[in-house]
Amino acid sequence: xxxxxxxxxxxxxxxxxxxxxxxxxxxxxxxxxxxxxxxxxxxxxxxxxxxxxxxxxxxxxxxxxxxxxxxxxxxxxxxxxxxxxxxxxxxxxxxxxxxxxxxxxxxxxxxxxxxxxxxxxxxxxxxxxxxxxxxxxxxxxxxxxxxxxxxxxxxxxxxxxxxxxxxxxxxxxxxxxxxxxxxxxxxxxxxxxxxxxxxxxxxxxxxxxxxxxxxx
Amino acid sequence: xxxxxxxxxxxxxxxxxxxxxxxxxxxxxxxxxxxxxxxxxxxxxxxxxxxxxxxxxxxxxxxxxxxxxxxxxxxxxxxxxxxxxxxxxxxxxxxxxxxxxxxxxxxxxxxxxxxxxxxxxxxxxxxxxxxxxxxxxxxxxxxxxxxxxxxxxxxxxxxxxxxxxxxxxxxxxxxxxxxxxxxxxxxxxxxxxxxxxxxxxxxxxxxxxxxxxxxxxxxxxxxxxxxxxxxxxxxxxxxxxxxxxxxxxxxxxxxxxxxxxxxxxxxxxxxxxxxxxxxxxxxxxxxxxxxxxxxxxxxxxxxxxxxxxxxxxxxxxxxxxxxxxxxxxxxxxxxxxxxxxxxxxxxxxxxxxxxxxxxxxxxxxxxxxxxxxxxxxxxxxxxxxxxxxxxxxxxxxxxxxxxxxxxxxxxxxxxxxxxxxxxxxxxxxxxxxxx
Numbered sequence: 089x090x091x092x093x094x095x096x097x098x099x100x101x102x103x104x105x106x107x108x109x110x111x112x113x114x115x116x117x118x119x120x121x122x123x124x125x126x127x128x129x130x131x132x133x134x135x136x137x138x139x140x141x142x143x144x145x146x147x148x149x150x151x152x153x154x155x156x157x158x159x160x161x162x163x164x165x166x167x168x169x170x171x172x173x174x175x176x177x178x179x180x181x182x183x184x185x186x187x188x189x190x191x192x193x194x195x196x197x198x199x200x201x202x203x204x205x206x207x208x209x210x211x212x213x214x215x216x217x218x219x220x221x222x223x224x225x226x227x228x229x230x231x232x233x234x235x236x237x238x239x240x241x242x243x244x245x246x247x248x249x250x251x252x253x254x255x256x257x258x259x260x261x262x263x264x265x266x267x268x269x270x271x272x273x274x275x276x277x278x279x280x281x282x283x284x285x286x287x288x289x290x291x292x293x294x295x296x297x298x299x300x301x302x303x304x
Numbered sequence: 305x306x307x308x309x310x311x312x313x314x315x316x317x318x319x320x321x322x323x324x325x326x327x328x329x330x331x332x333x334x335x336x337x338x339x340x341x342x343x344x345x346x347x348x349x350x351x352x353x354x355x356x357x358x359x360x361x362x363x364x365x366x367x368x369x370x371x372x373x374x375x376x377x378x379x380x381x382x383x384x385x386x387x388x389x390x391x392x393x394x395x396x397x398x399x400x401x402x403x404x405x406x407x408x409x410x411x412x413x414x415x416x417x418x419x420x421x422x423x424x425x426x427x428x429x430x431x432x433x434x435x436x437x438x439x440x441x442x443x444x445x446x447x448x449x450x451x452x453x454x455x456x457x458x459x460x461x462x463x464x465x466x467x468x469x470x471x472x473x474x475x476x477x478x479x480x481x482x483x484x485x486x487x488x489x490x491x492x493x494x495x496x497x498x499x500x501x502x503x504x505x506x507x508x509x510x511x512x513x514x515x516x517x518x519x520x521x522x523x524x525x526x527x528x529x530x531x532x533x534x535x536x537x538x539x540x541x542x543x544x545x546x547x548x549x550x551x552x553x554x555x556x557x558x559x560x561x562x563x564x565x566x567x568x569x570x571x572x573x574x575x576x577x578x579x580x581x582x583x584x585x586x587x588x589x590x591x592x593x594x595x596x597x598x599x600x601x602x603x604x605x606x607x608x609x610x611x612x613x614x615x616x617x618x619x620x621x622x623x624x625x626x627x628x629x630x631x632x633x634x635x636x637x638x639x640x641x642x643x644x645x646x647x648x649x650x651x652x653x654x655x656x657x658x659x660x661x662x663x664x665x666x667x668x669x670x671x672x673x674x675x676x677x678x679x680x681x682x683x684x685x686x687x688x689x690x691x692x693x694x695x696x697x698x699x700x701x702x703x704x705x706x707x708x709x710x711x712x713x714x715x716x717x718x719x720x721x722x723x724x725x726x727x728x729x730x731x732x733x734x735x736x737x738x739x
Contacts, residue, residue, distance in 0.1 A: 116325065116328065116329060119324045119325050119328070120324065120325030120326065120329075121325075122324065122325075123321075123324025123325050124324055124325030124326050125568065125575065126326075126568055126575060127325060127326060129574055129575045130575070139405065143403055143405075149401075149403075150401070150643075150647060151339050151343065151400075151401040151402075151403065152403075154342060155339055155342075158337070158339065216338075217336075220338060221352070221354040222338045222341035222342075222347070222352065222354045222357045222360075223336070223337070223338035223341075224354070225354040225355065225357065225360050226336040226338060226357070226359050226360050226363060227336055228336065231335075231336050277332060277333050277334065277335050277336075279332065279333060280333045280335065280404060283329060283332075283333050283404075284333070284403075284404055286329065287329055287330065287333065287404050287405045287406060288404065288405040290326065290405065291399060291402075291405030291406075291407060292405065294407070295399075295400065295619075295646075298564065299564070299619070299620050299621060299622050300621070300622020300623070301400070301618070301619050301620070301622055301624075301645075301646035302400075302646060303399075303400050303405060304400075
């Protein structure tokens with residue numbers, strides 16, 4: 089079972105993730121260039137980059153400054169979401185064994201803290217949805233589910249590393265959680281990992297190049 | 305009352321048409337984060353009642369149309385119409401504040417277009433659209449009436465500014481000036497004031513006998529066909545007269561329709577109008593900055609003044625800085641609202657909300673609380689605003705919230721401060737009496 093989830097299933101997960109995102113993005117760009125002339129007529133590299141950067145830097149926009157709790161929780165969540173898995177020693181060992189290369193690594197203690205911070209951030213994001221009326225009113229079951237799917241690899245990863253319960257079973261579950269998350273990315277709002285850049289490039293250009301106003 | 309049918313096929317066709325590109329993207333990636341909420345003045349003015357938050361308004365209208373694939377009954381469509389026209393002015397502030405850059409207001413506009421196909425746009429807008437179709441202008445003014453009004457205004461003003469003419473249908477002018485239809489109807493002095501400014505600036509300008517109305521309530525109503533026809537009237541006039549640019553009176557949505565939306569309604573290449581479209585703010589800014597118009601410092605406004613950023617001139621037009629240059633050139637005590645420039649709030653009346661008339665008046669007084677508070681905090685006694693809808697709304701807000709402010713356009717105050725070249729100065733009284 090372990091061989092299956094850490095072998096063929098990894099292939100499946102990455103092919104669906106990368107292939108799915110590629111198909112989605114290309115078809116979106118093609119459709120847009122045909123049906124939505126206003127997008128490509130005004131796309132401007134400078135305004136796109138500025139709009140993206142102002143929303144990638146904590147408190148870089150007025151909206152973020154007005155929502156500090158969300159900004160801190162959101163950035164904590166995303167930074168840990170990316171950094172912990174990519175720079176984890178255990179993952180890089182596997183990467184090296186399979187493909188002969190690896191990234192820089194971080195000490196396990198740091199990865200541990202990142203994992204706990206991510207879980208704390210996820211709790212804040214869930215509480216936001218339950219408590220704030222303007223968030224509750226637009227929240228659906230899927231929002232909670234996706235948050236759970238994104239957080240599960242970290243909870244199970246923590247458990248696997250610290251060898252809680254049955255170590256091999258937890259590892260298998262951890263890998264499955266990670267694969268699940270990758271597979272659903274192209275089919276849900278999680279696709280924002282790439283589409284954020286496209287939608288911001290458009291609105292940044294639409295307001296910046298076309299109208300002469302900022303989008304932050 | 306007979307139950308009106310819902311033409312589901314038309315709705316489905318529209319939904320399909322929209323699903324290309326941007327709309328598909330936006331509907332998929334909205335993360336339901338809720339950050340758009342406190343960017344919206346409707347939400348803020350109603351004590352943060354969540355039903356006024358932007359993405360919720362989209363979910364209940366365009367979102368629901370997609371979810372049900374257009375298969376909804378008339379009653380549901382009526383509720384949607386009430387949201388998209390009554391709870392939103394499409395000011396686009398939410399589009400600025402969305403972390404993903406989703407153009408939320410444009411989705412409301414798309415919902416309006418769909419509901420318009422079902423005849424659900426507000427009655428008062430329907431009347432205006434009839435006028436556009438029958439007479440080419442919102443107020444059903446005949447060409448004779450229009451020309452007479454211009455001639456009358458020229459006569460009234462030429463004593464104060466010698467040599468002043470209002471050229472009609474002049475060929476090859478640098479600028480073909482267009483006005484809000486209510487100017488010839490109710491505020492002809494606006495035309496006189498603009499004429500004075502253009503005359504002193506030495507502008508080579510004209511007005512056309514047809515295509516002089518730059519308003520476009522069809523845009524607010526979601527009636528793309530009539531909106532396009534209106535814009536075409538103006539573009540055709542410019543072409544007919546060989547004008548090098550189209551000037552727009554101090555009106556917000558007129559500028560947006562002619563400069564930005566019109567070219568796309570008409571499928572013009574690159575989304576550009578046939579000649580440059582210039583708003584009055586830019587025209588006046590150029591005159592004052594270049595010195596074509598000199599302002600007498602002794603006549604500047606000394607009372608505290610603030611500036612209302614019309615959504616379609618600042619946020620959606622980019623003229624926030626030019627306007628402020630102008631305000632500072634004309635006034636000594638300028639106090640900016642907070643927030644300001646493209647971050648400023650909608651007044652609540654703009655784009656076409658006021659023309660929807662009495663059924664919506666109470667709601668715009670309620671939502672206008674945010675603007676009223678902004679004005680009160682500046683301590684200003686006068687608000688300068690280059691937009692007709694804002695103008696009316698601010699006057700109403702002043703009464704409703706006891707702001708005790710004067711509301712003026714730039715062209716209301718500029719003529720009094722312009723230094724007239726000698727040849728334009730009025731004839732001395734003694735000589736005039738002899739005539």
